[in-house]
Amino acid sequence: MADCEPYDRGQVLGSNLLIPRVGVADQGNYSCVADFRRFNRRWRVSRTRRVRVFIVPPNEKPPTVLLPLKNTTVEAEIGQRLQLLCLAFFGYDVSRVPLLYWLVDGYFVEDVYNASDVWEHQARVVNESYGERYVQRLLEFRSVTELHLGPEFTCVAQNAFGFTNASILIVRKEPPPSHTAAVAGSLLGSLALLLLLAGLLYARRIDLLLFYRDHHHHLHPSSSNAADGKEYDAYVSFCTECPSPGEEEFALKLLPQVLEGELGYRLCLLDRDILPGGGLLGKL
Template identity: 30%
Template sequence: APSLIKSRSHCSLCAPNLVSATPPTLVSSANLTTECDEFDESKVTEVRVYEGEAAVFRFPLSTSSTVFNNYCANTGFKIDWYKNQSDGHLQQPVLWPRISQEGERLWFHPAEFNDTGQYICTVRNGTFCAKIPVWLNVVQRAREICIAEPAGISTLVKIPLEENRIVTCPDIEDFRHPNRNFSVQWFHNCYPHPNWQGDRGIENDKLVIHVMRENYQGNYTCMVTYKFMGRNMSFTRVVTVEPVSPSGLPKNPDIQTPDELHVFTLACTVFLPYLSEEQSEPQVWWEIDGHKVNLHGDTRITSIVLMIALGDRTIETTLQIQSFNSQDLKRKYTCNAANSRGNVSRKAVIQYEGHPPHIELGCGLGIPLFLVVVLFGLYHLYWLELLLLYRSCFRSNEVLDGKDYDVYISYARNSEEEQFVLLTLRRVLENELGYRVCIFDRDSLPGGTITDETLSFVSRSRRIIVVLSPLYVLRGTQALLELKAGLDSMAQAGDLRVILVQYQPICRSSWAQELRRARVALTLIQWKGEKSADLSSRFWKQLQVELPVRRIKDSVNSSELPLCSKHKYIHT
């Protein structure tokens, strides 16, 4: 990026070449500048250069400065450069030959990254002394010759389209010397000059754009090289070219909207076939309230021939009404066409289009959306009740499938679970919901075989409720036999469904294989103690969804029930 100096002047205007370029020594200047006037730090000049490239400082005061004019009014003043050290002391940064002072200018051949910092330019004579700070920022860059993206450090040049412009490499004048020759290379977005196309070129080391085009915009990099004391020196600058509108166009402000006149246009398109015998031209005209509008005398009327093919013509005539108002809506507009074969006419109906019905559309879309949200919320809250209502109205009664029992309850044999099954689960199912419940320990006959009777009860039931608890998963128990029988019957015949009721939490790592297989395919209903005791709780609603469809009025008399159901009424 270019070395940009916000405000600088040439002290040589009043005292050129006051200090020679002979190699001085490092001098500590802590006391030399203590009595000098401080310059306003808000006006500190910043110079940006790339690391490894040449750089130059000039006397930073502008010619309009009062301090500068006061010093220039006196003869014999001297300019010195110092670097502000970290401890606050000033030191002459002259390291010949890399850093040298020529007149009012401080040269870097080249600048290194450690040169970054604040420099002080002192101007003094026997009467006056002032300190002017300058900030040097040495920026690291890639090793490529071209700089495609200067990261905001560039010179902006705006060129009007279709115009020419000569662009000089920035700061090249600061490096000119009578005994120094320059070599300049130009790149456009890192494409070298020989590969350019169009109305561009290089003349006397300057970029010449003969005719500005939009595709000429971008970053132009100039690489300047020269010899200094037998060493190759260079500095790189970037010029960002931006196209703007041609300067020849009108530059006065123009209000495009709103229009001064409200123009309403009516179009009439007429097809006129070719007639060899007709003596006069066909006519197309407009009438307003029965009065013909003069096509040639009214500036509001225009006529355009759209197409001519094989002598046939299609003509479009437009009627433009300026300053259209509500009174024009009441008039009658008629398009007429005539040739030697006849006349035709057609009315143009103008209707007032009011504002779009935003409120009506909003309500029309908002109300259905609101209803959908409300219905979705109600379904989310009461989906179990809705499902039970649907089952009671549309599902067929399952009591006619020939089975003896509605529910067979399987559980681990211990006092706590047996109390839950007999006093809570059985009581609600039999007394409140009217189901036929079979419990092996209660309803089986003495002397029978456990395995045979278990399989018989399971096959004669429509549902099997498995009450899960930690004791249920123990192998070799009758509970696992009942679960396996229910799963096999469900998989083979399909007329039995297994319902899992979790009475107590079970560690999944201790589940038996039969229980793992059942949990994957079946829904688990959780008993939550007192929270689930009420008949309106979610537990009983979920359980009813899984139970057979059976209406209480369809229940038969106890004398007609099998042995399992007779025992049920005895215990009740």
């Protein structure tokens, strides 16, 4: 029923009402009425829906290409599979089939590339509201090559009132930089630094040893035996028959004072450490 009157301009299909061509006269309140019996009584239920009819003026403009944006680029790696999307708005135009296609530098795709390498998908309506349609068409590349870098790919949308287009370029996408060289350089730099440090330590080993003994000579008293089993570090020899001026004082006083007293070395002095008649070679 429509506005509480029987409605005969439609066709009932199961529980649905089909109106072949909606007009302004079809606007109103539609009620679905069902009768049933329960407990020996006859019952009636109904549900009402209001239908409003909108009059959409016919589209008298060329369609609008929404994607791709004009004069844009897309990055792609050589060998990758790629799809370019063309999306256009055709407005309300039920009497015509939307015309949407791709061009390559002004030529049809099939005239430029092999159909197994580059091809167009069928155009399809992706959204329709009150007769206004959004149509898309894909251009697919099986594997991007050098031949696809540079040509201008143009999406064209056309109806009886004109056409619009938008172009896109494919540019090479450089692979991400490898960090192998940086890691290798870092490792080589660290190795070079370690070698330099080792060389410096080896070259200054005597100075380091003297520094250690200078600050820790109390740990190595001259009367104690070293871990190497040696009783002395050095034997002081000088001419006792006819010493030059200051030689005896240097050997017997200054050397022990500095080397033993300050640096912790153990000196063997003939007159001090070797008993008369003792074996000199055994001390050496």
